[in-house]
Amino acid sequence: MSPRASSPATVKIGDVARAAGVSLGTVSKALNGTGSLREETRRHVQEVADRLGFVPDSRGRGLASGRTYTVGFLTTDSFGRFTLPILMGAEDALSVGRMAVILSDTRDDRAREEHLVRSLRGRRVDGLVVTGRSTDERARVDIDIPVVYAFTRPDDPEQCAVLSDEAAGAALAARHLLSLGRSRILHVTGPQRHRSARVRAEAVVDTAGDALVGEPMFGTWSEEWGRRAIDIALASGLDVDAVCCGSDQIARGVLDQLHERRIAVPEQVAVTGYDNWDVMALAARPPLTTVDMNLGEVGRRAGEMLLELIDGREPARCEIIVPPRLEIRGSTV
């Protein structure tokens, strides 16, 4: 087969060497800043390389140096709302280490995951960032290169991970409501079988104490549930001056239903969300006070940690908990 029939034959290191009148190894050293060369030589080679538009072939480079400068980004949860900011953060951190990121979306399919991991292994990636839903633990990826889990919690506690402090986030919202003098707080959140929902609910219960009205209401992560929850709560005669929601979507539903019933937000009832999902939180009326998990930061820290692991440096901590942040807007005074 004709090797790479690209039109104007790619320029390789030998071409640069010839054009610069030096040896092939010298070009490599000049361009990589290694070996011992006169500054003048380096400059000259650099110039020639630029003129010729030389870009070193990562295959040869990888083969010779043992590093590919490539990492895999493995996600179970397609590229949903949560995965995305993490990906962006990770890319940020990794690109300063000149790493390229290969995307692998398992679509939550075991066989597909196996195939993808095999492919990544074949590409000799230097490391792996694994992410997915935070709701449950995920099985560790069986591969003998550095792996950092982001957002999702690996079932093996030895593995490095960067997680969001969900309890702290929920507490943040609850405390905020308390500080506003609210004393009859309702908690509406997602399905009880989801770890996130449970953890957040527990934190709200602990923080709000006597100020909590009734039991946490578990349902689904939808606007629809937010609306229904309000109906249910009011129908059962609950007296409420704040609703602490498990997600922005739920909060949006809550807001709509309160509006519907002519209950003033935030005057009569304050509302908080969770996620700081801009399209939801900012478009709500009033704009939603909500917890931001700093997912970008989660991804960034995961990328940084992976770089450390790849470089063989032991990272200070192998589990990083990223603190969330409260974004205060109009839905709470």
Add this chain to the structure above:
Amino acid sequence: MSPRASSPATVKIGDVARAAGVSLGTVSKALNGTGSLREETRRHVQEVADRLGFVPDSRGRGLASGRTYTVGFLTTDSFGRFTLPILMGAEDALSVGRMAVILSDTRDDRAREEHLVRSLRGRRVDGLVVTGRSTDERARVDIDIPVVYAFTRPDDPEQCAVLSDEAAGAALAARHLLSLGRSRILHVTGPQRHRSARVRAEAVVDTAGDALVGEPMFGTWSEEWGRRAIDIALASGLDVDAVCCGSDQIARGVLDQLHERRIAVPEQVAVTGYDNWDVMALAARPPLTTVDMNLGEVGRRAGEMLLELIDGREPARCEIIVPPRLEIRGSTV
């Protein structure tokens, strides 16, 4: 530097050869189904390779075969709402060609794009999918490998592209409203400087004809604008029985404001959106009738076309227009 200090030294093709008692080249042929070998030999080699857990090194493979089986996915628009489904579709199509996808997010930064393209070139990717906002044309990427533009329109008409038929989509919505007997249709859409807004508006005007009330209302792609537009329209005494919106977000705002004013949807006024963005369209009350651009299909077709180009086959058409589809829900009868 120690070449790849991974714990249990990676098994290479030579190891398999030795273990199977054949030559190195034979292993390659057996595993790749090339050359002429006895079926028995192939099986035997395959077995040994499996037992040893051999995964060929893509660097060596790429170097020898001239193909990297890697493509770049270059996006200007971070990985927003539109880019994502395209990415997923493209990945779908490319993964059947055993291609890995390297992500490159330019963040709309010229310098960053240059750097990323250089990096992709260094990795000798076999091809490139370029995507971004559909609102404007984008400068062609200067690289001498196959490139397919998806969703975004390249400024050079020679380039291959897969686009969504936005005019058809808007017409679809307008025609649907007409077919329901609506005769006083208002069009509310995004900024006039956006190509998408202009194209869709033009199509609505053409399709609705006399049934169009007033001029298309250009604004922003936000819920806020949807709400305001309704206020403005009603304040100016417009009599309307349908609102054809340029996006789901706008439609959502329109719905909310109509609801606010106790105007029944769809009985008194029917509403259509554009994008079929599930979190918006499904959570709306009533659920939104909207145009789905089939972005997954756009990505898939782009991936397929790229595969063809890489394989040197001239694709039948170099510009593919993917037809949109109307998703009918409760906001129109």
Add this chain to the structure above:
DNA sequence: TGGCGCACGGCAAACGTTTGCCTAGTTTCC
């Protein structure tokens, strides 16, 4: 002026594959 050391840069092995060519052995056909 002679010797030593140092700075610079060349040489070639190594990285892990694929693939065209060649050879040895087996069959087939007269």
Add this chain to the structure above:
DNA sequence: GGAAACTAGGCAAACGTTTGCCGTGCGCCA
């Protein structure tokens, strides 16, 4: 029974780098 025609698989070159080691020529010092 012998030669021609295949068949199966070995051999080695090639892909494009990096890097350790070595040699050469120069400067410096005595």
